[in-house]
Amino acid sequence: MAQFALVIDLNTCVGCHACATNCKEWNTQAAFGPLSDFDPYGKEPHGVWYNRIMTYETGEFPNTQVFHLPKSCLHCQDAPCVPVCPTGASYKREQDGIVLVNYDDCIGCKLCSWSCPYGCREFDEADKVMKKCTLCIDRIYDETLPPEHRKPACVLTCPAKARFFGDIEDPNSEVYKVIKERNGFVLFPDMGTNPANHYLPRTETKVHIDEHILKPDNPLFLEVVQKHYKGG
Amino acid sequence: MHPPFSLIWFFLTAGTSIGLFTFTYLAELLSLFGFDTSLPRNMVVFSVVFSLILVGLGAVGASFHLGHKMRAWKAIKRFHTSWLSREAVFSGAYGFTLLLYGLSYYFGLNAFFIHLFGITTLILGWLSAFSTAMIYASNRFVLEWNTSLTVLYYLNMYLMLGSSAFLATTYHYKPQLVKPFILLTLFFVILGLSFRIAFNIRQFFLKRPTLNEALNLPHNRPIRVLDTGTTTNNYCTEEFYYAKGKEMLSFVIPTFYVVTFLVPIALLSYSLISGNLSYGFYALTYASLVIGSAIERWSFFVEGNHVQNLFYGLYPKEGYTLRKGYMERRKTKISL
Known part of the structure; x- marks a missing residue:
């Protein structure tokens, strides 16, 4: 069975918030909008976002690393938010595994957000219903769009190309391959939610230069030195 | 968690x-078996009308928690999966x-039908109470709530409130039941006290998840939150973490212990031991239990820590620390 999901490369994510911004821009005017804002230009701006970017620091000084974690609904395969919904407004689609909220049935009891260990559901105080990432379902099935644009808004906009979208159950898909090849991992694996969205771990990149290249009799020596010491 | 009033x-x-x-009907039911617990007609009518008004007011009040009150009827659709x-x-x-x-009682219907409705009401009432408690106890992402103690305390709270209300009512209608109900209320209040103490002590021994577990990182890697992506609070930081409430907990917890448990125990014990069966004691006991339980329920919400707070660095500190070359698990720190 298909399971659409996002795969986010933490190695290349630069934390620019473009995915969150474009998500907000698309979804606030699309089928699952609006994403209401309150006091947007005041002292206490707040509103609904499907996607938020957290920044963490690991290691101890001076050996620290900063990484950014874009977090939207993980479209869990055993989504705990679905069975607790008293009206059935929260549901998981069988054909593609996307978890959605039917705004016409949502009574705004907030119980689904209490049952999400990732904090990926947000209550819209203006519409009085629960809102969450839809994986841009109104884009990915829109046949009026060119095929290369039938992707979530966050994936299309990412300037670092850190986001991938596809069916993680399909061995021929790009996302399936990157998860396998680069040890994709999930958040909170112990919670029994089996999230569909994966993250690719950070890897250290090192330049290895063989010793013989650095010998003065190497005809390429000058070129290597110039390349590595350019500007200083 | 943010407490909804x-x-x-x-x-x-x-x-x-x-x-x-429960106590009104049980007294009526026991009279069938030859016990002298049959209640005066006025008391049964008063109890039923009072219970009806209260459950009606409760339902109306609870709907204020919903975003769309007019759609509340749709909540019956997922009976097979949702405790709510x-x-x-x-x-x-x-x-x-x-x-x-x-x-049926008021119009003096056949006794069989009166008791049929009575037993059905009793069972449905307790199923309703159990379902309410399970909404909280079944939430495995708020570890403080995820225990059978949540259910036990909650059901016992209904018994505390019910027996003390019955005590204050029976004083006027059937004084013979005052002494047994002083004992019964005392029993439930002491039981409630022990459940609540166990609930609080349990919090110190919870094996809490860490940010490393949330982010699927090795336990021995120090990690800290630098930025949560917004300059102000958002739904997640307000709904799952009530900062003002957390600051007040150190004052609120002792307060509700005194008002919910110690004051009723003192009043009822004094009345029982001194033989001073004055109405004021029972009215005060009920009032104290209602006010105390309101504060206790408020505290129950604020004490709950949702695991999503880990992503925001708002979860009680626990984790692993490197000491003398080996990894040691830090103890949970809870501010009381």
Whole structure:
């Protein structure tokens, strides 16, 4: 069975918030909008976002690393938010595994957000219903769009190309391959939610230069030195 | 967790309603078996009407918690998976059968039907109470709530409220039951005290997840939150972490222990030992239990820590620390 999901490369994510911004821009005017804002230009701006970017620091000084974690609904395969919904407004689609909220049935009891260990559901105080990432379902099935644009808004906009979208159950898909090849991992694996969205771990990149290249009799020596010491 | 006042209102009204009806009906039921517990007609009518009004007010109050009140009826649709749906169904059915019981009693219907409605109401009322408690106890992402103690305390709270309300009522209608109900209320209050102490002590021994587990990182990697992506609070930081409440907990917890448990125990013990069976003691006991339970339920919400707070660095500190070359698990720190 298909399971659409996002795969986010933490190695290349630069934390620019473009995915969150474009998500907000698309979804606030699309089928699952609006994403209401309150006091947007005041002292206490707040509103609904499907996607938020957290920044963490690991290691101890001076050996620290900063990484950014874009977090939207993980479209869990055993989504705990679905069975607790008293009206059935929260549901998981069988054909593609996307978890959605039917705004016409949502009574705004907030119980689904209490049952999400990732904090990926947000209550819209203006519409009085629960809102969450839809994986841009109104884009990915829109046949009026060119095929290369039938992707979530966050994936299309990412300037670092850190986001991938596809069916993680399909061995021929790009996302399936990157998860396998680069040890994709999930958040909170112990919670029994089996999230569909994966993250690719950070890897250290090192330049290895063989010793013989650095010998003065190497005809390429000058070129290597110039390349590595350019500007200083 | 942020405490919704509409739910606290529902707990108190439904608690008194179901508890009071339970003791009223049980007294009536026991009289069938030859016990001298038959209640005067006026008292049964008063108890049923009072219970009906309370459960009605509770349902109206609880709907203020919902975003769309007019769609509340849709909450019956997922009975097979959702405890909230079960609560809605059982509470509604409880109110309806309570009305039938009241009408059949008032108009002196056949005793069989009166008791049929009575037993049905009793069962539905307790199923409703159990479903409400399970909404919290079944949430595995708020570890403080995820225990059978949540259910035990909650059901016992209904018994505390019900027996004390019955005590204050029976004083006027059937004084012979005052002494047994002083003992019964004392028993439930002491039981409640022990459940609540166990609930609080348990929090110190919880094996809490860490940010490393949330982010699927090795345990020995130090990690800290640098930025949560927004300059102000958002839904997640307000709904799952009530900062003002957390600051007040050190004051609120001792307060509700005194008001919910110690004051009623003192009043009832004094009345029992001194033989001073004055109405003021029982009215005060009930009032103290209602006010105390309201504060206790508020605290119950604020004490709950949702695991999503880990992503925001708002979860109680626990984790691993490197000491003398080996990894040691840090102890949970809870501010009381």
